Amino acid sequence: MSRWQEALALLEEAQEGFAACGAAKWLERSWACEGAAYFGLDRYDESRRLHSAGLDSAKASRDGELIAIYLGNIGQAFFAMGDLPAARRHLNEACDFFASRGCIRGRAGFLTTIGLIDLSERGADGVQAIEEASAVFEGMGMDAAWVDARVDLAEALVSVDLSIDVSDICREAYERAVALGIDRLAERALALLEPAVMRESQDPM
Amino acid sequence: MPTARTIDAAIAATLESVEETLRGDAETVAGRTVAELAVDQLLKLTADSLMERASWSGYQSVSVARQMLDRLRVNSFRWGPAWSLCVADAALAICDRSDHATPALLFEGHHHRASALTFLGRFPEAFQSLDAAERARPTRMNSGCALRSSQTGAQTRRWR
Numbered sequence: 240m241s242r243w244q245e246a247l248a249l250l251e252e253a254q255e256g257f258a259a260c261g262a263a264k265w266l267e268r269s270w271a272c273e274g275a276a277y278f279g280l281d282r283y284d285e286s287r288r289l290h291s292a293g294l295d296s297a298k299a300s301r302d303g304e305l306i307a308i309y310l311g312n313i314g315q316a317f318f319a320m321g322d323l324p325a326a327r328r329h330l331n332e333a334c335d336f337f338a339s340r341g342c343i344r345g346r347a348g349f350l351t352t353i354g355l356i357d358l359s360e361r362g363a364d365g366v367q368a369i370e371e372a373s374a375v376f377e378g379m380g381m382d383a384a385w386v387d388a389r390v391d392l393a394e395a396l397v398s399v400d401l402s403i404d405v406s407d408i409c410r411e412a413y414e415r416a417v418a419l420g421i422d423r424l425a426e427r428a429l430a431l432l433e434p435a436v437m438r439e440s441q442d443p444m
Numbered sequence: 445m446p447t448a449r450t451i452d453a454a455i456a457a458t459l460e461s462v463e464e465t466l467r468g469d470a471e472t473v474a475g476r477t478v479a480e481l482a483v484d485q486l487l488k489l490t491a492d493s494l495m496e497r498a499s500w501s502g503y504q505s506v507s508v509a510r511q512m513l514d515r516l517r518v519n520s521f522r523w524g525p526a527w528s529l530c531v532a533d534a535a536l537a538i539c540d541r542s543d544h545a546t547p548a549l550l551f552e553g554h555h556h557r558a559s560a561l562t563f564l565g566r567f568p569e570a571f572q573s574l575d576a577a578e579r580a581r582p583t584r585m586n587s588g589c590a591l592r593s594s595q596t597g598a599q600t601r602r603w604r
């Protein structure tokens with residue numbers, strides 16, 4: 240059983256608990272976790288549908304923050320499914336909401352995915368959004384989110400142009416991922432770092 | 445002319461007095477208002493000063509702890525996780541020294557602490573806080589209530 244399946248089992252137990260103690264708000268919020276778990280299992284459409292149900296519910300209860308969270312999560316699901324216009328529309332709406340409330344951290348989380356869309360559409364010229372998100376994470380001491388954003392940036396850059404040198408980005412991300420004990424991110428950084436190091440060692444003087 | 449320190453000392457003294465007067469009673473509007481003033485002052489401090497001030501006897505009020513956690517909830521997407529963690533720690537420190545801290549309050553404090561630690565990438569400590577929240581949870585609250593919501597859980601999909 241994967242960690243995401245474990246999470247789903249825990250969530251099911253939790254939701255029964257919320258229903259039993261009449262914690263409707265918590266139940267409503269738990270759909271965001273459930274949608275994230277489906278996303279983790281690469282079941283993006285199920286994830287999107289859950290977040291959409293959550294969005295309807297959040298709109299009915301007029302919970303602006305929750306509406307923004309669900310909009311952003313739907314945007315991320317659309318991004319994973321390759322529907323970039325729909326992803327951008329939802330993510331922009333979520334970011335605009337957070338920006339209007341001065342919620343820097345909330346906005347930065349979704350700005351990373353907008354940055355990935357920019358990179359896929361404009362290549363290396365589209366780094367601004369993801370750099371901005373990285374700067375927010377760095378400033379707030381959110382090291383794990385920072386590493387995630389940097390590895391995403393490096394992967395996106397290489398995917399649009401194999402000749403781009405991402406070794407500095409990956410080296411720093413790898414070191415921080417190791418320090419944080421986030422093995423999967425360290426592995427992703429290393430996977431990009433090794434070919435770069437190989438290329439460097441093969442370059443004639 | 446009153447300085448920030450004298451205002452702060454006055455608030456602390458008033459809080460203590462209100463707590464003393466209302467001991468055993470339900471929280472009143474007056475108590476909440478004074479606590480609100482105290483929290484306004486506390487949240488203007490630096491992290492170190494906040495933790496130090498939270499240990500003062502004048503701030504031994506659960507009303508203060510409750511309002512700090514309320515502010516934390518409202519500002520969770522605005523504040524940085526380091527400051528959120530500091531506010532949660534200060535609220536829990538106040539609860540620890542009060543005889544009137546409720547399981548619900550302790551649960552909420554540990555739950556906010558766990559969220560902040562997660563965003564800081566301090567996962568083992570976050571799990572410890574979730575365990576503490578689980579132990580603190582009110583008896584009428586089912587185990588389901590020990591889980592936290594996820595803002596951008598989808599982004600964490602590849603971390604571990």
